[in-house]
Amino acid sequence: MIDVDPDRWLPSRDYAISGKPKVGNRVAWRYAIWLVVDEHITDEANWTEQEAAYLARIAPQHRAHSLPRTIVLQHECGPNLSGVPDGRQVHLHLDPWSGVMSLVAVRYQTCSCHGHPWPCIEYDRDCMIASQSRKTARLLAGAKPGVCAYCLEPVTGRQKTVTFPEPSLLVPGAPGPTFHAGRSDCWRGARDYETEHRLAAYPEATRLASCPGDVFIHCIGQTVECTAGPGCTGLHGPFRVRPGDGGTCATRVRSVKDLGHYARPLSDCGYRDHGSSCLGAETGPCEPLPPGVSDLFGRPQ
Incomplete structure (x- = not known):
């Protein structure tokens, strides 16, 4: 209900x-x-x-x-x-x-x-029912064979894709969803499906579209580093090694995987400029403010 x-x-x-x-x-x-x-x-x-x-x-x-x-x-x-x-x-x-x-x-x-x-x-119930109907229609459209479950566009034989082998966890009776692997938005859809649904249902499953760590691009040297270290799967999706296309080493990105803590790279590239610096130089806890009454009312902090 x-x-x-x-x-x-x-x-x-x-x-x-x-x-x-x-x-x-x-x-x-x-x-x-x-x-x-x-x-x-x-x-x-x-x-x-x-x-x-x-x-x-x-x-x-x-x-x-x-x-x-x-x-x-x-x-x-x-x-x-x-x-x-x-x-x-x-x-x-x-x-x-x-x-x-x-x-x-x-x-x-x-x-x-x-x-x-x-x-x-x-009124809010009516709006919620209408919203749920639109979501259901979208899920059914994404479960059709030969369609990307995120963008709902056809998947051609020349395009890189990722298909999950288990039955769909969102549409009962449908096969595992397929996503474009060469498009960043579609890859994020595949990553979210795997981390939010697939791994919860199949904890031992081999990851196909996600990594337990967060990827950073160091401002000095443009090297890519993952917070998972040796446990990195390399499955961070399509991006170019340049600061504009990913989280730089000086960017605080709140990590859902770390229960709200922001992630930081494992090493310090030495970047220091305009009041910011490589987060790899930081030590100690990296905790945000605790949740407050604003969260209870549905307002973002």
Whole structure:
């Protein structure tokens, strides 16, 4: 069954702005409008390890504006998807690295079908069903014989291709998908299929379109280096050895394989220019900011 995720809902920008809620503000949360009736700072003894580590990196004079806190919400309009019975107040924890919500003006848009804040849950469901239908139609088109599963264009005998031997993991009953191997976009489609679906279903399968490492092109010498070292499969797809065609050694690229950490090359080519340098010279952890309440609301950091 297709359904929406209330925590990813965003109200219309015509009546809501992003900000830190205070007592007296109205906020849009989980398809409803709520009034902030109280707030209090979380005691240090109740901070999570992640919150304590984050606040330790903030200068003491600025820490007061980033302390974790709890706001108390009273339901005003829209469906109650909070998990708390009607009439009860909701206590919502806000983390220190974000703590923002959608602040709503006194007048706000509502739908004609329920009088709920716009866009309402039924509208989002309709949009999701339509989107899923388009995705399904695209998957079926890509499962046809002789067609690249990414670009949906015919595959000719002269073109390099990669075909996965196992049955399709996206279209039941269809053979393994085929992708153009000489086109960078199609190769990325094959890599994503393998890393997100194939290797999860067949962990011992030999890689055909991906590598466990990230490839870098060193600014000095234009040499290619993979973070997998001896474990590199060499399957990084079609690209030319020049800085404009790949991640250079000075580019921080967040790596999904490393759970959000950014990757860096194994060696230092000595590049230093315009305030940037080869990441191979860095030492120590390479962690981004921890996920915050903005992720819960579906907003990118």
